[in-house]
Amino acid sequence: MRHFTERRDIVRPGVTRFASAFLTLESILKKKDQLRKMVVHSKWDGLREVSSKKGKAATATMMNPEFWKEVKMCLKVFEPLVKVLCLVDGDVKPSMGFLYGELLKAKREIKQVYGNVESRYKDVMAIIDKKMEGRLNSVLHLSAYLLNPHYSYADASIFDDGTIIEGFISCVETFYHDDDDKQDQAVNVELRKFQNREGSFAKKLARTYQNFDFNPASWWKLNGNETPVLQRMAMRILSLTSSSSGCERNWSVFDLVHTKKRNRLTTARLNSLVFIQFNSKLMSRRQQIKSKKITDVLLSNDVMQAQGFMFDGGDECATVVYEDDDEEEMPGTGIRWTVIGEAMGASEQLELRRSSRIRELYAEEGFDSKEEKFDNEDGLDGMDEGE
Structure with a gap:
């Protein structure tokens, strides 16, 4: 194998088992031509292991067009999820404000891979939703998604989503659990200013949210002075990491x-x-x-x-x-x-x-x-x- 792959291994270790599986599968697809040449070479038939049951299965797999087609499909499906994993595992910026939004984006991309045909992608979506339930769709994740202008300003319908608003209100009640005045101020007054881009939110410098690389916590520190109650909460939440x-x-x-x-x-x-x-x-x-x-x-x-x-x-x-x-x-x-x-x-x-x-x-x-x-x-x- 190393003779045909120029001394390169197939297995590529990652920091997680999920990453290792994806990287190894990607490595196999990149070496498709070399591996197919390997199993048709005269030296391949001379190997003792090739005549065994596993050897025959390996030969048949390398020459099976359906196998390579399914490998390519697996990579297309899991690539959006790997991007989310890179975001969570990275040290470049706090990821709490981007996790829920990128998960929704990954789900849309996976649906596109299956041609937006529900019967084809429903099983994959069911697995993702099961993993998200109670872990990645908590009130903290929903509030971070709402308070990140990178998503909420790009899609105004987020402010009309009942699930997200309910999660945000629950988060406010927990954050200011002993102060009814601040709860009312954050939900009924300052959130409306943020939604309508009033005051400092309307400034030209506040449009940096369009860049994915911006820091939402720093954005709130610069532009949220007119909404101090919501600013304090947003800076705390958007400064969090989403993994250990x-x-x-x-x-x-x-x-x-x-x-x-x-x-x-x-x-x-x-x-x-x-x-x-x-x-x-x-x-x-x-x-x-x-x-x-x-x-x-x-x-x-x-x-x-x-x-x-x-x-x-x-x-x-x-x-x-x-x-x-x-x-x-x-x-x-x-x-x-x-x-x-x-x-x-x-x-x-x-x-x-x-x-x-x-x-x-x-x-x-x-x-x-x-x-x-x-x-x-x-x-x-x-x-x-x-x-």
Whole structure:
């Protein structure tokens, strides 16, 4: 297979099982011609596995036109949902104000894939509605959808939707649960101003809502001064994220730092290490956004940016972090680096040891792996017997 696909794998891992299934299916479709050539090649018939039941089934599947037709249909159906997943999992902006609206958009696109024939798309819609019920159509999601001018100003019928208005009123009652005057002010006075685009909502600068990349919470901060009750509520809701992905990534960094071999770190030092590593990742992400080289959020990274550049040698450690500033350059690599000694507990700048990661940088120097014995020996320094 790798001979025909130019040494590329079919399976593409993602940060979720749903993403992995979609990315792998997409990868299979892109390699359709190569895979079909593979199963008709003379070497294919010479493989022992091909004569088995599974081998014959695989051959028949690759040559079945209906299979490729259904793969293409699956990708068309799930692509709108993957876009929603990218939005939810991303760190670029708060997604609460866009989630419900993008889900409705995804449902419309899926219906178009099936030619707007209800008998063809009703099963898929039933699954989506079941997943949304009680999870993604709460009063918080409905209120965020209503208060986001990107949707409510583009479609005035949103203000006439009974389900959305009822959800908004319920959200107001919860947000201002002990103040009837503010509830009345938000629902009967300020919402009407927002709907009719009165006062500051009518300004030319308020039309930035037409851009999908705008921040609705910032929009309310700039344009909602004449509706302070609704402004406070809108800013709180539209600043929320709709998933715990950010927290999960932070917890993953803790798992990478606090391991079985490095389990005697103090709380302060552990927090400092996580701070360096996690923010290094965020800085790298920000640079990618500025340079428009944003990688697919759903694709899993091989390692965290700082992972693999941590060296523990007894009581002293050093971390190497990429820097944009003019720091010392690692000889022969073109990589600029600095040692973060304070967070690691090191009293002075340490010399880099050639770990497995650094060893690749020196491959051209004819490095002899037999001299690597001290790597394992250093890892045992400072450990008591039985540890």
